[in-house]
Amino acid sequence: MKLVYFAWVKERIGVAEEQVELPAGIITVFDLLHWLKGRGANYEAALQAPEIIRVALDKEHADHSDPIAGASEIAIFPPMTGG
Amino acid sequence: MTADANTGRQPGLQIEPEVRIETGRIDIAAEIASMGGGGAIGGLVTFSGYCRDEGGRLSALELEHYPGMAEREIAGIAWQALERWPLLACRAVHRTGRILPGEEIVFVGCAAEHRHAAFEAASFLMDFLKTRAPFWKREHLKDGSTGGWVEHKDTDDLAADKWHRL
Numbered sequence: 001m002k003l004v005y006f007a008w009v010k011e012r013i014g015v016a017e018e019q020v021e022l023p024a025g026i027i028t029v030f031d032l033l034h035w036l037k038g039r040g041a042n043y044e045a046a047l048q049a050p051e052i053i054r055v056a057l058d059k060e061h062a063d064h065s066d067p068i069a070g071a072s073e074i075a076i077f078p079p080m081t082g083g
Numbered sequence: 084m085t086a087d088a089n090t091g092r093q094p095g096l097q098i099e100p101e102v103r104i105e106t107g108r109i110d111i112a113a114e115i116a117s118m119g120g121g122g123a124i125g126g127l128v129t130f131s132g133y134c135r136d137e138g139g140r141l142s143a144l145e146l147e148h149y150p151g152m153a154e155r156e157i158a159g160i161a162w163q164a165l166e167r168w169p170l171l172a173c174r175a176v177h178r179t180g181r182i183l184p185g186e187e188i189v190f191v192g193c194a195a196e197h198r199h200a201a202f203e204a205a206s207f208l209m210d211f212l213k214t215r216a217p218f219w220k221r222e223h224l225k226d227g228s229t230g231g232w233v234e235h236k237d238t239d240d241l242a243a244d245k246w247h248r249l
Contacts, residue, residue, distance in 0.1 A: 007147055007219035008232045059152035061215065075149060075217075079235030082146070082153075082177065082218025083132055083189050083209060 001068075003036075005046075006077035009053065012046035029055045030064040032074065047076075054079060100161030100173040102154055106180040109187040114176065118192045124171050126198035128205040130191045136184035142225045144233075146179045146188070149217035153177070160211040164193065167207070168200040175208060177218065207246055214243040 057071040193204040222230030
C-alpha cells in the first residue's frame with residue numbers, strides 16, 4: 001500500500017511517501033493511524049494527536065471510521081490551511 | 084443528483100467551473116475582465132486572497148498542495164455551488180509554491196444574473212476551499228529562518244458548517 005504524507009506530517013516522518021505492508025487487523029483509517037504511530041519516534045511525533053490528522057483515500061477525504069480496503073494511495077496530512 | 088466520482092460533476096448543468104492551480108502570479112484584473120460582461124451576466128463577485136507580511140515578520144509564504152486531489156476537491160466544491168445557485172460562470176485559481184507578501188494566493192469569481200447568487204456562491208466557495216482543499220502554508224521569516232506551519236483555524240470550520248444549516 002502506498003502512503004503519502006504532506007506538510008508537517010511529512011516533515012516529522014521524514015519521507016514524502018512509502019510503500020508499507022499492513023499487518024492483518026488494520027481495517028479502518030483509525031487502525032492505520034494507530035499502527036503507524038507505533039512504528040518509531042518519527043511516526044510518534046507526526047501522529048501524537050491522531051484525532052486531528054486528516055486522511056484521504058485515493059484523493060477523497062475519509063473519516064477515521066472508514067475502511068481502507070481497496071484504496072491504492074492513502075494520504076495523511078494535517079488540517080488544511082489554504083485559501 | 085449524484086456527482087461523478089472522478090470529477091465531482093453534476094449531471095444536467097450547462098456551465099462548467101474553471102479551476103486552476105498555478106505557481107505564477109494571478110493577474111486579478113485579467114481574471115475579472117475575462118469573467119464579466121457577455122450580456123447575460125448582471126453581477127460578478129470576486130474574492131482575492133493575498134499574502135500578509137504579518138507586521139513585517141514574514142518574508143514569504145510557501146504553499147504546499149496535494150496534486151490531483153487539490154484540483155478535484157476545488158472542482159467538487161465549485162460543482163456544488165453551480166448546483167445550489169444559478170451561476171453563469173464560476174472560477175477558482177489557487178497558487179502553490181513561494182508567495183511574497185502583497186502577492187495573490189487565491190482568486191474566486193462567481194457570476195450570475197443577479198447579485199445575491201454571485202455573493203453567496205463566492206462566499207460558499209471560499210469557505211469550503213479553506214476547509215477541504217489540500218493546501219498547507221508555511222512561513223518564511225524576515226531573518227532568513229523557516230518559521231512554522233500556519234495553524235488551522237476552527238473559525239474556518241464554523242464558517243463552512245453554517246452552509247449546511249442554511
